[in-house]
Structures are given as structure tokens and as C-alpha cells.
Amino acid sequence: MSDNAAIRTENLNLFYTGGHASQALKDINIAFPANRLTTIIGPSGCGKSSLLKSLNRLHDIHQNTRIEGEVYLGGEPVYQSRRPVPDIRSRIGYVSQKPTALPMSIYRNVAYGPRIHRSLGKAELDDLVETYLRKVNLWNEVKDRLHSPAAQLSVGQIQRLSLARSLAVEPEVLLCDEVTSALDPISAQKVEETLLQLKEDYTIIMVTHLMHQVERLADHVVFVYLGEVVEAGEARTLLNHPGKEATRRFVSGHAMPDVALRATA
Amino acid sequence: MNRYTKQTLVESLIRLSMALVVGVLALIIGMTLYKGGLVLWNQPEVVITAPGPMYLLGGSGGFLHAILGSFAIVLPATLIATLLALAVAMYLQTDYCSERFARAVNLLLYVLWGTPAIVYGVFVLTLLIVMEARASLLAALVAVTLLQFPIIARFMDEALRSVAANLKESGYSLGLTRLETMKITLKAALPGLTAGVIMGFARGLGDGAAVLFTAGGGINMPNELDDSATTLPILIFQQASSPYPSVRDDAFAAAFVLMMLVLGLIVVSKLIANHFSRYTQDH
Numbered sequence: 001m002s003d004n005a006a007i008r009t010e011n012l013n014l015f016y017t018g019g020h021a022s023q024a025l026k027d028i029n030i031a032f033p034a035n036r037l038t039t040i041i042g043p044s045g046c047g048k049s050s051l052l053k054s055l056n057r058l059h060d061i062h063q064n065t066r067i068e069g070e071v072y073l074g075g076e077p078v079y080q081s082r083r084p085v086p087d088i089r090s091r092i093g094y095v096s097q098k099p100t101a102l103p104m105s106i107y108r109n110v111a112y113g114p115r116i117h118r119s120l121g122k123a124e125l126d127d128l129v130e131t132y133l134r135k136v137n138l139w140n141e142v143k144d145r146l147h148s149p150a151a152q153l154s155v156g157q158i159q160r161l162s163l164a165r166s167l168a169v170e171p172e173v174l175l176c177d178e179v180t181s182a183l184d185p186i187s188a189q190k191v192e193e194t195l196l197q198l199k200e201d202y203t204i205i206m207v208t209h210l211m212h213q214v215e216r217l218a219d220h221v222v223f224v225y226l227g228e229v230v231e232a233g234e235a236r237t238l239l240n241h242p243g244k245e246a247t248r249r250f251v252s253g254h255a256m257p258d259v260a261l262r263a264t265a
Numbered sequence: 266m267n268r269y270t271k272q273t274l275v276e277s278l279i280r281l282s283m284a285l286v287v288g289v290l291a292l293i294i295g296m297t298l299y300k301g302g303l304v305l306w307n308q309p310e311v312v313i314t315a316p317g318p319m320y321l322l323g324g325s326g327g328f329l330h331a332i333l334g335s336f337a338i339v340l341p342a343t344l345i346a347t348l349l350a351l352a353v354a355m356y357l358q359t360d361y362c363s364e365r366f367a368r369a370v371n372l373l374l375y376v377l378w379g380t381p382a383i384v385y386g387v388f389v390l391t392l393l394i395v396m397e398a399r400a401s402l403l404a405a406l407v408a409v410t411l412l413q414f415p416i417i418a419r420f421m422d423e424a425l426r427s428v429a430a431n432l433k434e435s436g437y438s439l440g441l442t443r444l445e446t447m448k449i450t451l452k453a454a455l456p457g458l459t460a461g462v463i464m465g466f467a468r469g470l471g472d473g474a475a476v477l478f479t480a481g482g483g484i485n486m487p488n489e490l491d492d493s494a495t496t497l498p499i500l501i502f503q504q505a506s507s508p509y510p511s512v513r514d515d516a517f518a519a520a521f522v523l524m525m526l527v528l529g530l531i532v533v534s535k536l537i538a539n540h541f542s543r544y545t546q547d548h
């Protein structure tokens with residue numbers, strides 16, 4: 001499995017230092033297979049988002065975090081790398097839980113990343129914007145107002161725009177952090193449909209707390225509990241025949257001990 | 266006491282305070298607008314006429330020198346203070362420095378904000394004495410810059426801080442550098458940043474104490490950087506303390522002009538903020 005891994009971690013540890021010092025991730029060794037959709041599941045506050053953000057070095061932008069271990073993106077180290085961090089991040093897309101429009105037009109939201117990383121002509125940019133807006137099924141809804149502020153779209157549309165914006169940079173891996181949790185059911189369904197189409201061509205790693213979503217979307221599941229990977233494997237196997245008691249309890253909707261005590265962001 | 270009586274009592278006190286504050290404000294503004302308006306109605310030319318040689322002694326002419334002096338001092342001062350404040354506010358964000366350092370600097374900025382303007386005036390005056398220089402347009406410009414800087418810096422820091430963390434995360438994860446991400450943050454914070462600049466500008470325009478000892482206060486038209494200059498607040502001070510009734514009346518006209526300028530600035534800042542807030546997400 002690790003042969004065709006798009007991204008994998010090696011003894012990854014994450015510490016929050018400062019006032020409320022704690023260890024958020026403990027010795028994570030996990031491989032995410034290429035061109036599959038992997039969901040990271042687990043109770044709130046157990047390190048799902050922390051794991052996701054450590055894959056594209058997003059913790060680096062905050063003070064009071066320390067990472068040990070390594071992440072390999074296509075065999076190349078992400079942390080012990082001579083390449084500038086922005087270059088590495090541009091190879092790993094990230095869509096956050098809260099739908100976010102950059103303070104500019106819809107068009108510029110999609111074109112912003114590509115314009116920074118490559119030199120593109122007007123016609124190429126126009127094509128690119130259309131391609132990625134179509135990819136996330138947003139083109140028909142916005143094609144007549146490409147140059148109006150993106151902030152005026154609905155939250156669901158903004159979330160699909162965020163997807164398009166990330167994809168336009170042509171990342172190898174796409175990280176999605178509970179991307180439907182802020183959306184109404186219809187918008188959430190549209191985002192899910194988009195992800196289903198995208199997983200044909202991309203390696204997607206998605207944090208979610210919705211078991212139904214896991215059943216509908218996931219090829220592969222990683223169960224994280226109290227900062228550790230308890231179990232990982234093929235979605236069907238893991239959901240139907242969990243190997244560990246903690247996994248069995250979680251996927252069958254039982255209360256998890258210790259969680260309330262460790263509620264963190 | 267009955268809950269409803271308590272509510273009636275507290276709310277009556279709130280209404281009373283409100284009426285008191287609004288009443289006093291209306292009185293000040295109303296009197297200035299009325300008396301100043303009367304002067305300007307009868308002799309509108311005072312706004313565009315340079316003062317005659319005996320202007321402050323009841324002589325002929327207007328106070329164009331103070332209007333121009335105000336702008337010659339406050340416009341460049343605001344520009345310099347804005348650039349300095351922007352750099353400081355950017356640096357104080359978590360992208361660049363630790364929270365502890367930012368808190369310490371912000372505390373100092375609050376102290377500077379609360380420092381009476383006369384202190385900046387006396388500080389620059391001391392420098393002038395040490396350097397054996399005279400009070401001048403340049404000296405006043407420095408004093409006003411010092412006065413404006415902490416105000417603008419605090420406003421800008423708050424504006425940048427209020428930009429949602431996930432906007433920055435979105436920027437960084439597109440592979441943007443710290444500076445490119447900061448550009449997006451600045452754009453998202455533009456309404457707040459503009460408000461900061463305008464607040465600093467209005468404060469600089471309306472302040473008398475910082476320029477009282479530093480500008481010189483002559484009745485010449487501002488010409489060179491090391492010339493003596495006068496601003497509207499200095500002029501109002503000079504006019505109001507004059508024994509000549511006609512000069513004292515002119516003080517209201519000058520106050521009218523000053524008030525209108527500040528009002529205009531605030532309206533402009535609202536318009537700018539509205540324009541840019543179309544790009545800011547409110548959901």
C-alpha cells in the first residue's frame with residue numbers, strides 16, 4: 001500500500017506548547033493511497049484536524065506548535081526540505097471547515113493561486129477559471145457574474161469556490177477539513193457530489209464526523225482517537241469488521257470514554 | 266424592588282443620560298454652526314482670503330492661511346503616520362511576532378494614545394530648543410505625526426486581527442508567501458484600516474495642543490517647511506482669546522470650517538468602507 005502512497009507520515013508527533021501544553025498527535029505512521037478518498041474519522045478534539053493540517057505544514061503559521069517526525073509527499077520530505085514552504089504547500093490543497101472567500105471577485109478567487117505560481121495569459125486564465133468552476137459544478141451558477149465579489153455568494157457556493165480555488169493550483173493531494181459541516185443539507189450534498197467526481201483524479205484526504213458521509217464517499221478510512229491512529233484500512237472492511245474495540249464502538253455510534261476530558265480545538 | 270419597576274427605573278436613567286449627552290452635543294454643534302454660519306453667510310470670502318497684516322487685531326482679511334496650514338501639516342503627517350502604523354500593525358500579527366511581544370507593544374501604543382497631545386508638543390519643542398531651531402511647519406508636522414501614530418497603529422492592528430484566521434489559512438495553503446498572504450489580509454481589513462487613517466487624520470486636524478508650541482502661529486501663508494505656520498485649532502485659540510468682538514466671531518467661522526472638514530472626512534471614510542465591505546464575508 002505504501003508503494004502507491006501519495007502522502008505518508010513517519011513517526012509524526014505534534015505538540016502544542018505555551019500555556020496549555022499538550023501532545024496532539026502521537027507517533028502517527030500512516031500512508032494515504034493515491035487517487036483514493038481517505039476519510040479521517042474520530043471523536044471531536046482527538047486530533048483529526050491537527051493531523052490534516054500537519055500534512056501541509058499549516059501548523060507552521062501558528063506560534064506555540066512543534067512538530068517531530070516527517071511527512072513524505074510522493075517520497076519527498078515535507079518538513080526536512082530545502083524547498084521553500086509555500087512551494088510545498090502549493091502541491092497540497094486545503095479546504096477549511098468554514099467556507100472562505102478571498103476578498104476579491106469570483107474570477108480572481110480561482111485565478112489568484114495559478115497567477116502566482118505560473119505565468120499565464122488572459123485567455124489561458126479564462127480557460128482555467130472556467131475549467132475549475134465546472135469541475136466543482138459552480139460554473140453555471142456564476143458564469144454571468146464572474147467579476148462580482150465572491151463574498152456575495154451563498155456559503156455552499158463559497159465552499160465549492162474554495163474547492164475550485166485549491167484545485168486551480170493543481171495540487172497532488174487535496175485536504176478537506178469537515179468541508180460540509182457549515183452547510184445546509186442541500187449545499188452539503190452538492191459538495192459531496194463534487195467530491196465524488198473529484199476522487200477519480202485526485203488523492204483526497206477528508207476529515208469528517210459524519211458516518212453517513214464516510215459510507216457514501218470513503219475508499220479508505222483512518223480512525224484517530226486521543227491523538228493516535230487506532231486503525232486504518234479499506235472503508236468497507238473497517239466499517240463492517242473493525243479490528244479494535246474502540247473502532248467498533250465509534251463506528252456503531254457508542255459514546256467514547258475520555259473524550260469530554262480532552263476537548264480541544 | 267419589583268423587576269418591572271427596576272427596569273423602568275434603569276431605563277429612565279439611560280434615557281436621561283442619553284438626552285443630556287445629545288443635548289450638550291446639539292448645543293455645541295448648533296451654536297458653532299449658527300454663529301459660524303452667520304459670519305460665513307455675511308462674509309464668505311474669509312475662507313479664501315489671506316489675512317491682512319493686522320488680522321488678529323480686528324484688521325482686514327480672512328483665515329486662508331490657517332486652512333492651508335492645517336492641510337500642509339496634517340496631510341503629510343497622516344501619510345507618514347499611516348506608513349509607520351501599517352508597518353507596525355503588520356508586524357504585530359501572529360505571522361510575524363509572538364503574542365507576548367504584540368501584547369507588550371499594544372500596551373505601549375495604548376499609553377501613547379492616552380498621552381495628552383500637549384506632551385508631544387512639548388517633546389518637539391524640547392527638540393527644537395536643543396537644535397536651536399524655530400517653531401515651524403516641519404516641527405508641527407513631526408508633533409502631529411507622533412500624535413497620530415499610536416491611534417492609527419491601534420486601529421490597524423485591531424482591523425488586521427479581526428480578519429478571520431481561516432482566510433489566512435486559505436492563503437497559505439494556496440502556496441502564498443507570508444507577504445502575499447498579508448496582502449490578502451490587508452485587503453480584507455481595508456474598511457477597518459481606512460477607519461484608522463481617517464480617525465488619525467481627524468484627530469490631527471482637530472488637535473491644538475500638539476501644534477500650539479511647535480507650529481509658530483504666525484499669520485503668514487505657509488510657504489517653506491521651516492516657516493512659521495498656523496492651523497485651524499491654533500487660529501481658533503488666538504481668535505477666541507482676542508479682545509475684539511469681530512475677531513471672536515471669526516473663531517466660530519473657523520470652528521464651522523473645521524467641523525465641516527472633519528464631518529466630510531468621516532463621510533468619505535464611511536463611503537470607502539462601504540465600497541470595500543462588499544468584498545468581506547459576513548457569513
